[in-house]
Amino acid sequence: QQQVKQSPQSLIVQKGGISIINCAYENTAFDYFPWYQQFPGKGPALLIAIRPDVSEKKEGRFTISFNKSAKQFSLHIMDSQPGDSATYFCAASIPGRSGGYQKVTFGIGTKLQVIP
Amino acid sequence: EAQVTQNPRYLITVTGKKLTVTCSQNMNHEYMSWYRQDPGLGLRQIYYSMNVEVTDKGDVPEGYKVSRKEKRNFPLILESPSPNQTSLYFCASSQRAGGLLSGNTIYFGEGSWLTVV
Numbered sequence: 001q002q003q004v005k006q007s008p009q010s011l012i013v014q015k016g017g018i019s020i021i022n023c024a025y026e027n028t029a030f031d032y033f034p035w036y037q038q039f040p041g042k043g044p045a046l047l048i049a050i051r052p053d054v055s056e057k058k059e060g061r062f063t064i065s066f067n068k069s070a071k072q073f074s075l076h077i078m079d080s081q082p083g084d085s086a087t088y089f090c091a092a093s094i095p096g097r098s099g100g101y102q103k104v105t106f107g108i109g110t111k112l113q114v115i116p
Numbered sequence: 117e118a119q120v121t122q123n124p125r126y127l128i129t130v131t132g133k134k135l136t137v138t139c140s141q142n143m144n145h146e147y148m149s150w151y152r153q154d155p156g157l158g159l160r161q162i163y164y165s166m167n168v169e170v171t172d173k174g175d176v177p178e179g180y181k182v183s184r185k186e187k188r189n190f191p192l193i194l195e196s197p198s199p200n201q202t203s204l205y206f207c208a209s210s211q212r213a214g215g216l217l218s219g220n221t222i223y224f225g226e227g228s229w230l231t232v233v
Contacts, residue, residue, distance in 0.1 A: 043225050
């Protein structure tokens, strides 16, 4: 059962264009929505994250848009550059018991290629 | 430098030959976990550990074992590898979640490519 649905699986964007990756979830207990960026041969690394009480978060060229009522969130990469070519994972997490761990569920990933 | 180190990075083995992938973190994190990454399936959690001697199954634990005898180390053991365990494996660590909210950053190792023939 895929709790976080991510699309598209692959994306090709021209340099300078906008890259958009979408994710949807069902479980309303999720309270944290990070995006991880993975370059070839490397492990994923946190890129940007948002909580459901905020509709948008921007860090440089990267923006998360969050629609709580639709249970959807998306990553927008403005002015996409070849150096942004990577795999992007959306994720959602549920708080654990007090003092416990958080359960994180990842999307299937989107392979982004930015062409010159 | 804060990091999660896993070894080996690349391994080809034969069906049934026991192997261990080691993982070590230098951030004093209590929480560690193992994921496998497969095309079209994303990252799936195999096992996790909340502290020394405390481990539990993730979403796809079949065919794997783990142990947590020291805080910094969390090895992944494949007792009898099979071809369907051919995958890219990631070890990860994070601060132990506390309070009512989640949101701790997960730090991943660089991955271990495992091929079982």
